[in-house]
Amino acid sequence: MICYTKIHSGSSVNRAQWRAENPARRQEFCPEAAKLSPTEVKSVTLGPWFFGQTAVDWQAYAMADDLADRFAQTAAEYDRTGTFPFAHFEALRERGYLALTVPREYGGLGAGVHALVFAQERLAQGDGSTALAVGWHLYVIGKQAASRTWPEDVRRRLFGEVVTEGALLNACASEPETGSPSRGGLPRTTARRLPDGSWVLRGRKNFTTLAPILRYFLVSATLEGTEEAAWFLVPRESPGLRIAETWDSLGMRATGSHDLWLEEVHVPAGALLESAQDRSGARTEGWLLHVPAVYLGIAQAARDFAVKYAVERRTVNPPGHPEPASRLADRPHVQRLIGEMDLALLPARHLLMGLARQWDEHPEWRAQMVSAVAACKPFVVETALGVVDRAMRIAGGASLSRSLPLERFYRDVRAGLHNPPMEDVVLNTLARAAIARAEAGDEEGPATRTPP
Structure with missing residues (x-):
């Protein structure tokens, strides 16, 4: 019997062999991992066997694992042409991945935050653009599953369409004039109410990820004549x-993040789903961890490719060397770079997976976890940038060639700098919180106390 623990970092052929020989076990924790001796554990990279703990974790991971290897074969072509990967999304629909975060009561898998990031990191190893794009759909569904702020009949209908038809939806909030909604401010897009209670929307959104394939657009708009904003459901x-x-774009070229124009779009009264000011009291910030999961996955893919390249690449040795040529992986500076990549990935993965797990398991801690969840994205993205840079140094000038995936990883991972939450906002929030605690005489801070 093959334990997936021991072959995770191997080739896609090994993963395919594991899937073929162990079809019933890919949705559950690998029990052999728990039986490894301390010596064996030290020689195994902390991978899925360490972080997957529930049946849902492994169901989600199995889907992503199947799809990631397939998407890796075509990711470069979609990146080169900048076209939308419709075939990838058809595969996601067929596999049931689009319903990953739909609650079980509505027919979905019912994945929580941990299962989502666990799967998304693996999917991003195959194609970062596809993973980031579908992540925003899964994020919207997951947030609504947690907050239940939409009318029940609308929620049931939309979730049903996702499960049975593979319908996709995404929030459309960014605008050319206001930038990221995470910085606050009212949308320039407006909603004018008519005497019969229906609405007319007018405005422009940018960074509308999944635009070529969305069935529904969740549009933020300011209610005309007020200082209030709301979310509207707008069919394609x-x-x-x-x-x-x-x-x-430079990176994430296949996300289809085009501009959305709303030119006197008439929608019924029921299209207003909720206020843009969330008053439900539900904490949903944890679902944003899908963003750093994607960039961690890209970094892991770059690391894996660079190590394989170093092992297979032979270079000519200088005069006087006992061997005419040797592997790139045998050179001390390359080994140092490999070590630095693994050293960086280890804490980043622990932070991401740990926060996701605690978010799911301890709802009572969520209010105290918001700052840490926000800080996770810039930390993981900075880590990913460094890992990809080191991977490129290992390959040298060849890393700039489009014949290798490293230049795509290099471009894609930089998009993380511009995904929410924004780094300057996170740093300011952390600083203000630290200063407020110091001013209040709470120098030790909440880290030393048990969360309520």
């Missing part, structure tokens, strides 16, 4: 809704 076929294909 609505007259006046237009997609401008503006997405031609």
